[in-house]
Amino acid sequence: xxxxxxxxxxxxxxxxxxxxxxxxxxxxxxxxxxxxxxxxxxxxxxxxxxxxxxxxxxxxxxxxxxxxxxxxxxxxxxxxxxxxxxxxxxxxxxxxxxxxxxxxxxxxxxxxx
Amino acid sequence: xxxxxxxxxxxxxxxxxxxxxxxxxxxxxxxxxxxxxxxxxxxxxxxxxxxxxxxxxxxxxxxxxxxxxxxxxxxxxxxxxxxxxxxxxxxxxxxxxxxxxxxxxxxxxxxxxx
Numbered sequence: 718x719x720x721x722x723x724x725x726x727x728x729x730x731x732x733x734x735x736x737x738x739x740x741x742x743x744x745x746x747x748x749x750x751x752x753x754x755x756x757x758x759x760x761x762x763x764x765x766x767x768x769x770x771x772x773x774x775x776x777x778x779x780x781x782x783x784x785x786x787x788x789x790x791x792x793x794x795x796x797x798x799x800x801x802x803x804x805x806x807x808x809x810x811x812x813x814x815x816x817x818x819x820x821x822x823x824x825x826x827x828x829x830x
Numbered sequence: 831x832x833x834x835x836x837x838x839x840x841x842x843x844x845x846x847x848x849x850x851x852x853x854x855x856x857x858x859x860x861x862x863x864x865x866x867x868x869x870x871x872x873x874x875x876x877x878x879x880x881x882x883x884x885x886x887x888x889x890x891x892x893x894x895x896x897x898x899x900x901x902x903x904x905x906x907x908x909x910x911x912x913x914x915x916x917x918x919x920x921x922x923x924x925x926x927x928x929x930x931x932x933x934x935x936x937x938x939x940x941x942x943x944x
Contacts, residue, residue, distance in 0.1 A: 750932065752934075757937075758936060758937070759836075759919050759921075759934035759935055759936050759937050760874065760919070760934050761934070762931040762932055762933065762934075765930055765931065772930050773930040773931045774931075775931060776831075807873065807874070809932075814930045815862070815923070815930060816861055816862030816881060816923050817862075818864065818876055818879060819864070819876070819932060820876060821866075821873040821874045821875070821876075822873060823872075823873050824873055
């Protein structure tokens with residue numbers, strides 16, 4: 718079985734630009750969560766989606782948005798990029814919400830200059 | 831808000847020794863506690879988890895204990911090997927504020943010396 722996949726692997730953007738990150742969950746998993754991991758810190762929760770609906774939101778500004786598609790893949794969008802948005806963005810796949818195991822993708826390394 | 835505190839931030843042991851990492855959580859409604867191992871430049875990998883109806887769980891050299899009354903849980907690694915060297919993260923599933931979210935600790939950098 719294929720694991721969680723994310724694209725792109727790396728991305729370099731300029732302040733003020735917009736970025737879209739993509740995630741495909743493990744086959745059969747219906748929930749996708751997004752995390753931001755700044756170097757040297759633990760992952761910080763951004764969003765959780767289940768069956769195309771938002772089921773969880775972390776303390777991130779409205780510049781961050783996401784959606785989930787009928788095939789359960791997901792996109793994370795970040796508008797008006799700031800230098801502080803530079804981080805590893807991780808997607809995690811799980812069967813459902815609540816206390817289900819979450820499996821992470823390889824991440825997208827975003828650098829904002 | 832919800833919080834998970836993790837200690838120590840760094841841990842250095844000799845090969846064959848045991849390593850213990852401790853975490854405390856704030857949300858009394860939390861019922862799921864996973865542990866992840868992250869090697870440099872790689873994704874966090876789920877190594878073990880425990881649910882609130884269980885006090886202890888073991889998988890080969892790794893064990894996790896949970897004390898719901900005290901709101902803390904610990905990871906125990908026995909007979910450590912150099913390949914155990916990595917950053918370990920604890921996490922707790924929080925339901926407060928009407929939202930579901932997994933809250934991570936800040937991580938413990940474990941170094942196992944041959």
